[in-house]
Amino acid sequence: MSEKKTFFVIINPVSGNGKGKKVWNNVKDKLSQHFNITSQFTNHNNHDIQITQDALNKGFRNFIIIGGDGTLNKFINGVFSQKTINPNQISFGVLAIGTGNDWIKTYKIPKNRHRALQAIIKGNTKTQDVGCLTFLDLNNSKTYFLNLCGIGFDGLVVDLVKNDRSFGKLTYIFGALKILFNFTYFNTKVTLDSETKTHKNCMMIQLGICRYTGSGMQLTKQPDPNDGLLDVSIATNFTKWQIAKNIIGLFTGSILKHENITTLKTKHITLEFNAKKPLIQADGEPMATSNIKASILPQAITFYL
Numbered sequence: 001m002s003e004k005k006t007f008f009v010i011i012n013p014v015s016g017n018g019k020g021k022k023v024w025n026n027v028k029d030k031l032s033q034h035f036n037i038t039s040q041f042t043n044h045n046n047h048d049i050q051i052t053q054d055a056l057n058k059g060f061r062n063f064i065i066i067g068g069d070g071t072l073n074k075f076i077n078g079v080f081s082q083k084t085i086n087p088n089q090i091s092f093g094v095l096a097i098g099t100g101n102d103w104i105k106t107y108k109i110p111k112n113r114h115r116a117l118q119a120i121i122k123g124n125t126k127t128q129d130v131g132c133l134t135f136l137d138l139n140n141s142k143t144y145f146l147n148l149c150g151i152g153f154d155g156l157v158v159d160l161v162k163n164d165r166s167f168g169k170l171t172y173i174f175g176a177l178k179i180l181f182n183f184t185y186f187n188t189k190v191t192l193d194s195e196t197k198t199h200k201n202c203m204m205i206q207l208g209i210c211r212y213t214g215s216g217m218q219l220t221k222q223p224d225p226n227d228g229l230l231d232v233s234i235a236t237n238f239t240k241w242q243i244a245k246n247i248i249g250l251f252t253g254s255i256l257k258h259e260n261i262t263t264l265k266t267k268h269i270t271l272e273f274n275a276k277k278p279l280i281q282a283d284g285e286p287m288a289t290s291n292i293k294a295s296i297l298p299q300a301i302t303f304y305l
């Protein structure tokens with residue numbers, strides 16, 4: 001009989017309004033039948049980063065994340081902010097128990113935990129790109145993302161719902177409707193290679209790797225998680241009425257045909273904002289407020305699907 005593979009399981013007990021413990025109790029026997037398992041619950045915000053790095057230092061290379069997009073984001077930051085172990089030796093599977101669970105949607109990874117588990121047991125893997133944000137006003141400190149980074153409108157939405165996701169899947173939609181009446185435009189100097197252009201009255205800018213954000217919205221045109229490029233969209237001069245009218249288009253992606261949206265693909269992009277800087281989110285997590293450079297690490301992480 002072949003030797004059992006070893007996995008380290010990280011469980012976020014607060015994801016998806018507190019489903020973590022129950023899900024873990026539900027799957028741990030099955031996991032142990034197939035794998036050697038070590039597990040740890042997170043105790044506080046960002047603990048997921050520390051747990052990942054401690055597990056890497058102890059020799060673990062395969063992970064299962066029981067959490068939402070935010071927990072995945074912290075795992076990715078644990079992997080890419082350390083320099084000892086090459087990320088190409090690391091792989092992860094996910095049992096998605098979050099609120100939005102947007103990352104799994106691109107790959108149709110089942111939300112049903114037993115089917116998701118089956119996929120990990122089967123052992124098929126795939127690689128994808130990882131995004132890197134450099135905060136230019138904060139000593140060039142870096143953060144990494146797996147799904148999508150949004151600036152402006154959805155930065156405000158994430159900030160609004162960060163402490164209360166009790167509406168489940170509808171949390172982001174209710175948040176977006178509330179922000180609709182409060183957002184302010186911002187101006188952005190966009191630099192691609194050596195060319196700089198100013199976009200006035202920006203409502204939001206998306207830097208996408210995967211397809212979905214905000215519980216199923218499609219705000220980037222042709223994201224390919226494996227092409228080594230960020231899929232950028234810049235929305236300008238939208239009135240509140242135009243957004244309200246196009247709300248279904250946010251979910252179908254047809255909003256991207258609107259003349260007020262510029263789309264492009266790039267390996268890196270620098271965004272400098274006016275004095276009142278917009279809020280930034282990455283993978284549904286609030287980020288620092290700063291001018292940023294975004295770049296991509298091609299096919300940098302392996303996952304089970």
Ligand SMILES: Nc1ncnc2c1ncn2[C@@H]1O[C@H](COP(=O)(O)OP(=O)(O)OP(=O)(O)O)[C@@H](O)[C@H]1O
Pocket residue numbers: 012013014015016017042043044045046047048067068069070071072074097098099100101102165283284285
């Ligand atoms: N024990 C903990 N207590 C408080 N916060 C935690 C804990 N463990 C992890 N976190 C933080 O919880 C945040 C959100 O978790 P996560 O995104 O997985 O759930 P969610 O918000 O319900 O799902 P989604 O992002 O898919 O909408 C992450 O920033 C993570 O660092």
